Amino acid sequence: MKTTTAGQAPAPARHRASLAVLGTYLGLAAALLILIVLFSCLSSHFWSYSTFSTIANQIPDLMVLAVGMTFVLIIGGIDLSVGSVLALAASALSVAILSWGWGPLPAGLLGLACAALAGTVTGSITVAWRIPSFIVSLGVLEMARGAAYQLTGSRTAYIGDAYAWLADPLLWGISPAFLIALAVTVLAQLVLTRSVFGRQLIGIGTNEEAVRLAGIDPRPSKVLVFTVMGLLAGVAALFQLSRLEAADPNAGAGLELQVIAAVVIGGTSLMGGRGSVVSTFFGVLIISVLAAGLAQVGANEPTKRIITGAVIVIAVVLDTYRTRRARGRG
Template sequence: MPTETATARTEQRESLGSRAQVLLGQNGALVALVLLSVVMAVLSPVFFSTQNLLNVGVQAAVVAILAFGQTFVIVSAGIDLSVGSVAALASIVTAYTATTTGLNPLLAIVVGLLTGVIAGFISGALVAYGRLPAFIATLAMLSIARGLALVLSDGVPIAQPSAVAWLGSTIGGWLPVPVLVMMVLGGLAAFILNRTFAGRAMYAIGGNEEAARLSGINVRHQQLVIYSLSGAFAAVAGLVLAGRLASGQPQAAAGYELDAIAAVVIGGASLAGGSGRAFGTFVGALVLAVIRNGLNLLNVSSFWQQVVIGAVIALAVLSDTLRRRRA
């Protein structure tokens, strides 16, 4: 009897340890965010002020919106390097059609959003039907979209209509519109991943593409949907960024694709595909924003900030690798 009791206790401890590991693995980014916030609050008394927290939300908004779209791609074992350039192209197209052609501003916004969808659709077609690796297909789109943005704008910023400028404003004098847009699109991304056939297909394709195909999923069709969604989210991010800058800038969002990928990985998604959550991506984007905001408050050089962000990305990818090895 004592031996059986000791064995039962050992099994119970092992079970609790396994559950704790799973819980930490699923919410490691949230734990990191809390610890980072506590450290920053100790080092800078103004960190937890309402204005600064809203600033963190605004800083995170564009990257988070890009990352929500990137989550769809990474969950399906792909990658989209073009989201920063597509965001810039969508903002330029919106500004160009509203100011140069005289199109109604709301219709210009629709055209800008469609631009993102089309760019994503082309990337998806190159992956699904052209059989190009996602890295190459989206790298090509990165160059194409950035080049088109420069051609349309002649390399100079274009003024945005007031409807786009509103996206960079505040509601009631305190609630930033970018934060509101981020929350809405985060909810939409979570709904797509958890409640739609397309979301279930993303996980299935990322887990095992051949098994997904044999189970009746039209993998090529779903890849078109996945990359089109990524393009659409990138276009929204571009308009939000244009609203903050009050203009469409052809070089806007340069390098943001790397931050978006980092946010997804920090949030717990696997680069091998098959796992990832919208909430984790949101937390990952906040982690990056808190680091940058905190380092700014501490007057740390922007050069050293790049070093810190790079180290965080490396640790996140290393953590993902170790998780997959244990699995």
């Protein structure tokens, strides 16, 4: 009789799971390749190193936000406040530099702290009162945006090149911001797949009551996930400031939709319990290549919105189909 180590799935089950993950990666890579080939045929300027390096240098903020949202969705939550929290972090940072005379480092830490605090507020209220995070984050969205307007006087605050080094291209035209975002992605994938904390998050999203009955309190982990989401929104604010050299209280408006779209396209379940940071990275690339390609072929803003929305709907339908098929097998 075959035996398995306690806490591990039988070898055939692990093999099937590995094949499913590999299939997801290959499917996303194929979709990305199809987009690249399509836009290369439609535009003579798309297939160039300049295009790809520009995309890489413009996506670090979306990358880190999508990493955080992957963890939030895995535990069965959602955070709609990330764009506003980004603006709040940038606004607090700008006040520290322009009004208080702080240096880039302490001002940056203040921005990160404000963003992490906003995430902690969302997570704490969601967990303490068992309110859907959708509703709580919607309230935090409004509060954070209002605070950003208050801090900046509803005006764009120009801070200069204090963080320009994050956007300045290094070797092969790639910015430090992209390398940092890539490191965050790798670290998050290792945490999700190789740590006890990562397995707890998947367990919480799959069956929170079972986790509780196993003697594990899921509440601290859930609050921590929202705190990390807020912190990564602060990191995204630094990445945006490095490119724009200004704190705009309107920054990040609607960004939460792009973030959620990238994560869902990557295959993370809206129902919780399933997700991959690597798949999310593919989702970010697909969204970014789609946007860049549509811009190069001359698509107007309404057309871009229609196509992007259609891609999101297709991703959600596929997620629902995968979930139902998995339940049918169970």
